[in-house]
Amino acid sequence: MNTLYFEKISRFDRHAEPVTVSIPFARGRLPDPQHLAVWDGDSRQPVQARALATWGDGSVKWLLVHLQPDLPGNLDKTLHFEVLPLLTPPPAPAVQVRVGEGPAGIRVDTGPLSFRVPVDGFLPIRDIALFGQQLWTDMPFDGFAIRCNGQQASTRSAVVRLEVEEAGPLRAVILVSGAHRKPDGAAYLDFRGRVIAYAGKPYVQVEYQFIHREEPSELSLEEVVLRFRARANGSPRLALGEGIATTRITESQDCLALALSAERMLYEPMGFIDSYSGDFWADWRDDTAGLALSIHQAQRNFPKALQVEPGGITCWLFPADAPPARFLRGMAKTHRLQLHFHAPDLPPRACSVRSLQFQMPDWPRLTRAWYRENNPWREAFFPEVIPNRLISFLSSLHDQRPRAMGMFHVGDAPDSGYSEGTGRGQTVWVNNEYDRPHCCTLFYCLTGQRRVLDSALVSGRHWLDVDLCHYHPDPLVEGGLGIHSPYHVTRGAKPSHEWTEGILDYYFLTGQREALEGARSVAENIMRHMALPEMRTPGEAAVREGGWALRALVGMWHATGEESWKAEAKRIAHLFVEWFRCFGGLMAPHTDHTLPRTPFQNSITAVSLGQYLLVEDDPAVRELIVAVVDDMIEHCTGPDGVFFFSEFPAAQLAAPTPHVLDALTYAYRITGKIAYLKIAARNFAALMDQPKDAWHWGGKVLDASGAIVSGHGSARSFENRYPSLVLFAGTATPLGLLDWYEYAVDRSPHRG
Numbered sequence: 001m002n003t004l005y006f007e008k009i010s011r012f013d014r015h016a017e018p019v020t021v022s023i024p025f026a027r028g029r030l031p032d033p034q035h036l037a038v039w040d041g042d043s044r045q046p047v048q049a050r051a052l053a054t055w056g057d058g059s060v061k062w063l064l065v066h067l068q069p070d071l072p073g074n075l076d077k078t079l080h081f082e083v084l085p086l087l088t089p090p091p092a093p094a095v096q097v098r099v100g101e102g103p104a105g106i107r108v109d110t111g112p113l114s115f116r117v118p119v120d121g122f123l124p125i126r127d128i129a130l131f132g133q134q135l136w137t138d139m140p141f142d143g144f145a146i147r148c149n150g151q152q153a154s155t156r157s158a159v160v161r162l163e164v165e166e167a168g169p170l171r172a173v174i175l176v177s178g179a180h181r182k183p184d185g186a187a188y189l190d191f192r193g194r195v196i197a198y199a200g201k202p203y204v205q206v207e208y209q210f211i212h213r214e215e216p217s218e219l220s221l222e223e224v225v226l227r228f229r230a231r232a233n234g235s236p237r238l239a240l241g242e243g244i245a246t247t248r249i250t251e252s253q254d255c256l257a258l259a260l261s262a263e264r265m266l267y268e269p270m271g272f273i274d275s276y277s278g279d280f281w282a283d284w285r286d287d288t289a290g291l292a293l294s295i296h297q298a299q300r301n302f303p304k305a306l307q308v309e310p311g312g313i314t315c316w317l318f319p320a321d322a323p324p325a326r327f328l329r330g331m332a333k334t335h336r337l338q339l340h341f342h343a344p345d346l347p348p349r350a351c352s353v354r355s356l357q358f359q360m361p362d363w364p365r366l367t368r369a370w371y372r373e374n375n376p377w378r379e380a381f382f383p384e385v386i387p388n389r390l391i392s393f394l395s396s397l398h399d400q401r402p403r404a405m406g407m408f409h410v411g412d413a414p415d416s417g418y419s420e421g422t423g424r425g426q427t428v429w430v431n432n433e434y435d436r437p438h439c440c441t442l443f444y445c446l447t448g449q450r451r452v453l454d455s456a457l458v459s460g461r462h463w464l465d466v467d468l469c470h471y472h473p474d475p476l477v478e479g480g481l482g483i484h485s486p487y488h489v490t491r492g493a494k495p496s497h498e499w500t501e502g503i504l505d506y507y508f509l510t511g512q513r514e515a516l517e518g519a520r521s522v523a524e525n526i527m528r529h530m531a532l533p534e535m536r537t538p539g540e541a542a543v544r545e546g547g548w549a550l551r552a553l554v555g556m557w558h559a560t561g562e563e564s565w566k567a568e569a570k571r572i573a574h575l576f577v578e579w580f581r582c583f584g585g586l587m588a589p590h591t592d593h594t595l596p597r598t599p600f601q602n603s604i605t606a607v608s609l610g611q612y613l614l615v616e617d618d619p620a621v622r623e624l625i626v627a628v629v630d631d632m633i634e635h636c637t638g639p640d641g642v643f644f645f646s647e648f649p650a651a652q653l654a655a656p657t658p659h660v661l662d663a664l665t666y667a668y669r670i671t672g673k674i675a676y677l678k679i680a681a682r683n684f685a686a687l688m689d690q691p692k693d694a695w696h697w698g699g700k701v702l703d704a705s706g707a708i709v710s711g712h713g714s715a716r717s718f719e720n721r722y723p724s725l726v727l728f729a730g731t732a733t734p735l736g737l738l739d740w741y742e743y744a745v746d747r748s749p750h751r752g
Contacts, residue, residue, distance in 0.1 A: 001373070004038070004079040004364035006071055007450065012353055014362070016068040018171065018198040021364045022052065022509050023063045023081070024376040030060040034089050038081045040069055045079070046093040048170040052508055053376070056561060061376050064511040066171045068093065068199070071362060079364065095200035096169035106162055108172050108195075112202045113341055117174045119162060122155035122193050124176070124206045130289050130341050136230035140291075140312070144208050144226050146180055146189060147320075148219040148327060153180035153188040155208075165194075165513070172197045175513075180210070189214065190470075192334075192514065202341045203354065208317075209334040212327050213471035221327040224318040226337070229311055234287035238308045239348040244269055244278040244299065247352045256282070259305040259319055260298055262406075262702055270403055270700065270710050273300045273410065275454040281355045282308040282315070285344050292351035294358050296336035300410045302708075318407065325408065325706060328489050330469035330477070333407060334461065363453065371445040376508070377501075377558060378614045381442045381723070383730025387742045390729050393688070394443060397718040398452060402711035408488070409707040411462025413715035418484055426486040427703045431467045432459045433484055434719035437502025441509065443722060453509075460506035464518050468503075469493065469525075480525035487705055495526045495535075496544045501555040508559075516559075523556045527568060538579035539595060543588045546572050547605030554611050566615055573612050573621050576605060580624055585631045596647035599636045602628055603659035607724075610666035622670050629667040632660065633679065641679065642686045656683040656690070658724035665728050674735070680728050681737045687721075688741070 004021060023036075030036065033049040045067050052062040071077055095111040105118040107127075115125040123141040128134070143156030160178040174195040179187035194207040208226075212219060240256040241249045250256055260280065271277070280298035284291055293313050298304040303322040307314040317335045318325065338358040340351060372382035402413045409429070418428035440456035443449070463481065466488050472478040480493030500519040507515035526549045534540040550572045556565040579586055586602045587595040606628045609621050638644050638654055645655035664680035667673070700710045732738050 001367050001369045002081050003367060004081060005367075005448075006069075006077045006079075006362055006364050008074060008076045009360065009362060010071075010353075010357065011074040013073040014071040014357065016200055017071050017357075017362060018066065018068050018201065019362050019364060020064065020066050020171075020511075021366075022511065023065060023366065024371065024374045024508075025060050025063060025083075026374040027055040027061075028057060028059045029374065030063065030083050031058070032087055033060060033063055034087050035084050036063065036065070036081060037084050037088070037090065038065070038067055038079055040079050044091055045069060046170060047090045048166070048168065050166070050511070052511055053559060054561075062508045068170055093169055093199050097172045097197055097199040099164055099167040099172050099174075101164065106164060106174050108174070108197045108204075110172075110197050110202070111200045113197070113204070115197075115204070117162060117176065117195050119160060121157050122160050122176050122178065122191065122208075124193060124195055124208070125204065125339070128341065130202060130343075133288070135289050135341065140228050140230050142227050142229065144180075144191070144210075144224065144317075146210055146221075147223040148189070148221055149216075150222070151182060151188060153182045155180055155191055155193075157181050157185075158191075168199065170199045194512075204339050205358070206337045206339060207334055208337070209332050209465070211332040211470050212329050214329065217329045219327040220324040221318055222324050223320040224316065224335075225320075226315045226317070228284070228291060228293065228313040228315075230284070230286070230291075232286040232310060236284060236286050236310045238285075238310070239283040239351070240306060240308055241279060241281045241283070241348070241352045241355065244271070247279045247356070249348050249352060251348060253310070255307065255309040257305070257307040259316075259321075260302040261319075261322065262302060262706060262708065265299060265302045265405060265708055266700055266702055268299065270405070270708075272399070272451050273297075273403055273405060274458045275451045276360045277405070279352065279355055279359055280304065280306065281338075281351065282306040282313045283348055283351050284308050284313050285342075285346075287344055290342045290344055290346065290351075292338075292340040292342065292355065294338040294340070294355040296338070297359060297410075300405045301335070301407045302405060303407070323706065326487060328487065330472050330489060331408070332465045332468075332470050334465050363450065365448045365450075365453075366445070368446055368448070377442075379611060379727070380730055381726060382446055383726070383733065385733045386726070386729050387733060387738055389742050390725060390738075391447060394718070394722060394725065395447070395449065397721065398440070398443065398455065400711075400713075401715050401718065402709055402713065404707050404709050406705075406707040408466055409705070411458040411460075412466070412488065413711075414703075414707075414709055415484065415715040416712050417714060427705055427707065427709070428484055428486055429488045430484045430715045431482050431488060431497070432463060432502070432719070433497060433716050435499035435502045436719040437463065438499065438505055439502075439719040439722040441502065441505040442726070446726070456502070456505065457509065460502055460515070463503060464506070464515060468518050468521065475528055476525070478525065479521035481522050493525055493529075494545065495529050495549040495552070496542065496547075498522050498526055498548065498552060499555075500552040500559075504555060504559045519556065519559070523552055523565065526552050530568070530572065536575065538575065538582050539588060541588065542601060543586045543598065544601040544604050546575060547601065547608045550605070550608040551611060554608070554615055557615055569612055569615060570618075573609055573618065573624075576609065577620050577624050580627060580631075585635070586628055590646065590648050594648055596651075597632065597636055598646045599632050599643045599660055600645065600655070600657045602632055602636075603657060603663040606663040606666065607659055610662070610669075613666075625663070626667050626670055629663055629676065632663075640686075641682050643683055654686070656686040658687060658721040661687075661724045661728035665731050668731065677728075677732050677735065677737055681732060684725075684728060684732075684738075684741075
């Protein structure tokens with residue numbers, strides 16, 4: 001159970017390959033990070049670990065672990081870990097990364113590579129030495145330059161704030177923040193960055209995020225560029241690599257250039273772009289050393305361009321000759337680069353191998369049993385038995401989502417139902433509605449499927465960049481997640497379309513603090529909404545507004561243990577107790593003269609109340625859950641025993657919403673009455689008989705916003721159904737209620 005499994009990916013051996021994994025631990029199981037030991041056979045491995053969250057007793061809840069195992073080419077591998085009874089530090093690595101702080105910046109030494117992250121500009125690095133030899137000039141990079149609405153600004157001369165987040169021995173992470181500067185010195189457009197270095201490695205990874213916190217509601221993004229300039233010692237040799245299945249390498253002593261434009265990408269294979277979209281790098285070398293610069297997943301983040309010439313490399317994160325992009329207030333975008341410094345005789349194909357590893361790194365996985373026994377979410381998302389057929393259904397549902405490429409669009413998807421309705425012909429992006437990052441994280445932990453993990457990470461990154469409002473003068477928009485909208489952020493924010501759990505999952509999977517800050521920002525926005533009079537008055541707002549708000553705050557309490565989130569969650573829960581008492585049900589306005597029950601919204605709220613019970617076992621809330629479920633059964637089921645959409649007569653359409661499944665499951669948990677599960681099984685059957693929405697593959701199209709989209713139909717089906725199906729099936733399967741829902745040749749439920 002306590003294994004780290006590396007599936008077979010690369011056909012090349014990787015010696016001391018840097019990898020990261022985040023491991024949850026049950027309360028009291030890991031008292032201190034240094035109690036952890038990781039073994040490769042009989043050899044204890046050097047590790048670097050830090051706690052991302054703790055339980056109330058101070059023991060570790062989430063541990064971020066860095067290590068450098070030897071991974072074999074074209075084979076899988078399994079490591080083991082254990083919690084030692086005594087605090088025993090891990091062995092020191094043969095080569096350690098060292099960090100030193102000084103008035104001029106932060107010095108990092110990985111062994112083969114040393115450099116400085118300066119305090120007087122995000123270059124990103126300077127004073128570079130490889131194997132002790134100073135390379136080129138002290139400032140071969142001149143910062144990230146951006147142009148919006150004809151105004152130029154750069155990180156070159158920005159006054160920056162530096163922070164050492166990790167200082168070795170295996171990995172160093174330097175955080176950088178500041179504002180671009182115009183030629184006259186005025187601040188314009190904030191930025192954040194990270195510089196990541198690894199012990200024994202001659203490469204660094206750089207993250208750069210530009211942020212629109214200016215007053216204009218919209219800017220025209222016209223160019224983003226980073227330049228590397230060096231005076232060659234001898235005749236420079238140049239190379240450029242690009243491709244999807246095969247990296248095509250071109251070598252020359254003259255200029256090489258390639259642009260990934262919309263027109264080019266429209267005719268390239270798309271594949272499952274969350275995991276891998278191709279390779280894109282440029283290499284410059286002289287008789288002293290070389291630099292291979294790679295852009296992470298450039299194809300799916302088009303437009304991009306690289307040019308390498310005798311004087312250096314130009315990396316366009318947004319090319320000047322691309323059609324300008326709309327850059328709306330509150331939006332941001334993060335790019336990742338790899339700077340691989342190498343000896344002058346390193347074959348270009350070796351540069352490509354390292355770049356490909358950057359594009360799709362190894363990521364060890366834990367077992368489902370480990371997540372079940374060390375469950376940080378506390379809910380029963382990792383059942384021991386579940387129908388194999390349901391795993392297949394959920395995998396298919398996860399994959400059947402329109403796919404989108406484009407710098408501001410990757411990680412999200414449009415929904416044709418919205419586009420053809422409220423969008424009035426414009427592409428409407430779902431903004432990962434129903435918390436796709438969280439559902440993908442849970443499904444990955446259940447099944448270990450790598451592409452599902454990648455979906456969680458890519459959609460979470462999209463949220464943190466594009467849909468999370470980094471600035472707005474309206475406090476009800478500031479810091480919130482945008483509701484499904486044309487161009488992502490054009491319709492504001494409200495609690496029924498804001499989630500914290502997926503952003504928190506991103507934090508716990510990666511350790512990136514900005515995700516924890518982002519989740520807090522969303523929760524604070526929700527709190528401002530919930531302070532409005534209509535949100536505090538029973539019957540004045542839609543039931544789901546408070547229901548989703550409750551779930552978001554419960555997620556914050558699970559992640560942080562802070563009492564403020566628990567207090568507000570309790571207030572909302574008891575608002576619903578009063579609501580039900582006042583009206584005899586959770587009823588809300590539909591037309592001016594009606595207050596119907598809506599099972600979709602009421603069951604969402606009942607489920608959130610059930611999750612609140614994981615925070616505090618409140619008898620009034622338990623009674624309310626059962627009362628809400630009984631009330632829906634009495635008033636909102638058709639003659640076939642299947643729930644309909646709304647009590648409003650015109651909307652009494654058969655609609656076995658998935659959320660009633662877990663609402664009924666909670667009623668069963670509270671009362672022990674199996675009748676609730678039998679009603680749920682009927683609605684499960686009706687739900688599974690429905691088509692998986694009107695989804696189908698389609699040719700790629702370039703829409704008016706500059707996105708390339710493939711596929712047509714719903715973009716929300718998986719995340720709308722996932723938690724409900726798993727919670728119900730995990731309860732019903734051991735009782736034999738889903739024996740009929742299994743492959744005819746395999747009546748044994750899926751175990752893990």
